[in-house]
Amino acid sequence: MCGIVGYIGERESIGILLEGLKRLEYRGYDSCGIVVIENHRFYIAKNTGKINDLIKQLKNKKLPNSTIGIAHTRWATHGAPNKTNAHPHCDCKLEFGIVHNGIIENYLELKKQLIKEGHRIVSQTDTEIIAHLIEKFYKGDFKEAFLKTLNHLIGSFALAAISLREIDRILFARRSSPLIIGVGTNENFLASDVPAILSYTNKVIYLKDEQAGQLTKSSIEIFDFKGRPQKFNIEKVLWSAESSQKSGYPHFMLKEIYEQPDVSKKLFNLGITFDKNLQRILSRVTNFYIIACGTAYHAGMVGKYIIEKLTNISVNVDLSSEFRYRSPIIQKNSIVIAISQSGETADTLAAVRQAKREGAKIISICNVVGSTLTRESDYVFYTHAGPEIGVASTKAYTAQLVVLYLFALRLAELKNTISKQALFTLTRALSMISLQQQQILKNQVRYISSVAQRHHNFGSFLFLGRNINYPSALEGALKLKEISYIPAEGYAAGEMKHGPIALIDEYRAVVCIAIESPIYEKMVSNIQEIKSRKGKIVIIATEGNKEIKDLSKEVIYIPKTQELLSPLLVALPLQLFAYYVAVRRGCDVDQPRNLAKSVTVE
DSSP: OOEEEEEESSSOHHHHHHHHHHHTGGGOOSEEEEEEEETTEEEEEEEESOHHHHHHHHHTSOOOOOSEEEEEEEOOSSSOSSTTTSSOEEOTTSOEEEEEEEEETTHHHHHHHHHHTTOOOOSSOSSHHHHHHHHHHOSSOHHHHHHHHHTTOOEEEEEEEEESSSTTOEEEEEEBSOOEEEEOSSOEEEESSGGGTTTTOSEEEEOOTTEEEEEOSSOEEEEETTOOBOOOOOEEOOSOGGGGSOTTOSSHHHHHHHTHHHHHHHHHHHOOOOOHHHHHHHHTOOEEEEEEOHHHHHHHHHHHHHHHHHHOOEEEEEEHHHHTTSOOOOOTTEEEEEEESSSOOHHHHHHHHHHHHTTOEEEEEESSTTOHHHHHOSEEEEOOOOOOOSSSOSHHHHHHHHHHHHHHHHHHHHHTOSOHHHHHHHHHHHHTHHHHHHHHHHHTHHHHHHHHHHHTTOSOEEEEEOGGGHHHHHHHHHHHHHHHOOOEEEEEGGGGGGTGGGGOSTTOEEEEEEOSSTTHHHHHHHHHHHHHTTOEEEEEEETTOOGGGGTOSEEEEEOOOOGGGTHHHHHHHHHHHHHHHHHHTTOOSSSOTTOOSSOOOO
């Protein structure tokens, strides 16, 4: 969940490293640091807090003119976020520098042995022992010592290392944590994600699992953990560096909320197709498992409603972190749909690998081309949302939903489970979603901001929805708690009387999703129960429903659409409400405390 940047070339390295860290700060931001080489010495700068704090620390100092270095922004696992535990870490003699993303599971065993051999370990991290292992194994060949170290490590890692013994190279490796190479002219780059290096090159190599290598300014070598050469492909990134900038918005999250209509339109226009092999597999499918984490899990829950409604095929939805531990029954014709924005979510990857071992075919819905999930899947449907920098997912969520709708409609057509008229009606309604999302952003934002202003001091929230908008309630609660730190729970509205109603009083706020649907009257009954107990009610309703204002003064309207498609519209006011509540409370919207964008550790 940390971010790594490396550079070797002819330019001054520190500025490139710091800029790369800024673009990776969504991956972790409780401490950071750099190490560069000048005149056969390390220059190391580390700090707690965010990248800007490190930049300020270095602003008035005379910096070395170095053309090689590595850098790191941290999301703490082992050891508190302080200067000592911040990366980079070095060996006893300060000859090897290391940055690391992941978890070394056997570090305590290795640490005890290193201390017994006389090494001085100064941090609480699992990372520092890597530098000491390289020191231990170094016998005149940096690469050989690095490879020996890799083969002593158990766990997940993306690593970058430099050495005063061989100052013309960066060594790197990955196991279950993302790492890419940026290819330049007389310069090369290393990073955890594309935005870090996109200002300098759009040519990248996506490192595969269990691969290592070394960079010089004019060469790239990739080999396995035994040092055997590996072939690689250089790919071109199709989106621009500007798309990962704020473009005048105060926060990435707000920018990404506003990008949703364009993403929805693009996905609808692209559509999805099934090749002959996938058609054959889907024609025999008996059940689906959808596995995902966090926001992607809520998208998967919506997917269950969609697929079962349109295709009559059973769908189980599992949190990836629980899937492996409940002995799921994978049948001969089961298909697993894995959903992940980054394609590097550790729990989802582990669940996918288990399902594959048991014979399931894997379909992934993912945003990042070349990610581990896409390489390990049998079929991939990309969400084409572009870079999502805000830690709280917005456009990736609705993009995942659009792909699920397109998938279900195509599958229903293949299996002939709905009429041609119903298929046409739903497809036409889906084609209108991007325009309706635009209408919400045009007509409701100012009002939602004012509602947030009146509710930002409440100590807790309930979010209630029914049927396909029960997952919407869960997602609305997650968004609010992620970025405003207000305790919030999502519930199926019919469950309110089974416990949550005990929480309702004049000091609690309840967000109720009461759109036009066959169960609208049941939702109204739930709202009446809240009102009679003096709960503060915010309602999301369908345009034209004036009677709902008798139940609450706070009504946010969405355009009329079919209930099955409504999560694509309901998501926007929920996101905007969470955003404006967080802003009113002075929270760091893009980088909420204790969170990181890509969860690459279990």
